[in-house]
Amino acid sequence: MKARDLIDELEKVGSAPDVTCDTVKSGDPDKEIKKVAVSMFATVKNIKEISAWGADMLLVHEPTYYDHLEAGNVTPVTEAKRELVEKSGMVIYRHHDRMHAGEPDGIAEGELYYLGLRGRVEKTPYFASYLMTLDEPKTALELADLMESELGIKHVRIAGERSKKAKNIALCFGTPGGVFELLCNDGVDAVLVGEACEWQVAEYARDAAELGINKSLVVMGHIGSERDGMRLLTKRLSEAHPELEFKYFECGEVYSYTEDKNS
Ligand SMILES: [Fe+2]
Ligand SMILES: [Fe+2]
Structure with a gap:
């Protein structure tokens, strides 16, 4: 199989916007592939590890050169990274827009699968943001505990209500649109988000809780x-293509923490 064939398969899932970031970032798509790495980011450390594993191809969800369409400035960092990427000979393909455009959204599906959360999920007007009615309502603290135990997230942060059950939650994984609007929505008790604007969204949740209104932001x-x-995608691709070897590479959280003196 060529890298191009796998890309064609991935591109059948959902439709991309007119201008999509789902493109080949490096390498020759006509390359024959046997070993395919999957990760969230092609970090420098990851590229070294993935290259040492002997990957022919890398599927990533996020930009490699710090710009959504990879049209950012050339800097000493981007130049050195590009050299490392090109030396590896890997085909790097970004699987982002279609990952979110699937039915269900592949990122939300994976998060809910590994968190073990069940309920009814519906679309919102915002790209990659969803509303969910939990079968078993949970407090923000319970949700955070699950994120730490099931997803291995190091420090989940909560703004607003911690101890009242949330039944209607918004799923805003990554940094999608509509986080503030969804938190302000009367029917939403908690918003789960990748990263959010503290001065606006987190402070709104804090004030709401102080006023006795059940609102939480779980970051x-x-x-x-x-x-x-992306982990679930790796599992699915492995099952669908036993002739290829797929491996998920963890790129770790971007921040290190003061309690980890050796990291
Ligand atoms: Fe995403
Ligand atoms: Fe993202």
């Missing part, structure tokens, strides 16, 4: 809120 970190979608 998972960008990678923590999306990587399980």
Whole structure:
């Protein structure tokens, strides 16, 4: 199989916007592939590890050169990284828009699968944001505990109500649109988000809770809120293509923490 064939298969899932970031970022799509790595980001550390594993191809969810359409400035960092990427010979393909455009959204599906959350999910007017009615309502603290135990997120942060049950939650994995609007929505008790604007969204949740209105913002970190979608994709691709070897590579959270003196 060529890299192009796998890309064609991925591109059948959902439709991309007219201008899509789902493109080949490096390498020759006509390359024959046997080993395919999957990750959230092609970090420098990851590229080294994935290259040492012998990957022919890497599927990533996020940009490699810090710009949604990879049209950012050339800097010493981007130049050195590009050299490393090109030396690896890997085909790097970004699987983002269609990952979110599937029915269901592949990222949300993976997050809910590994979190073990069940309920009715519906679309919102915002790209990659959903409303969910939980079968078993949970407090923000219970949701955060699940994120730490089931997803391995290091420090989940909560703004607003911690201890009242939330039945109607918004799923805003990554940094999608509509986070503030969904939190303000009367019917929404809690918003799960990758990263959000503190001065607006988090402060709104804090004031709401102080006023006795059940609102929470549960901040998972960008990678923590999306990587399980890519993990589930790896599992599905492995099952669909036993002739290929797929492996998910963890790129870790972007921040290190003061309690980890050796990281
Ligand atoms: Fe995403
Ligand atoms: Fe994202």
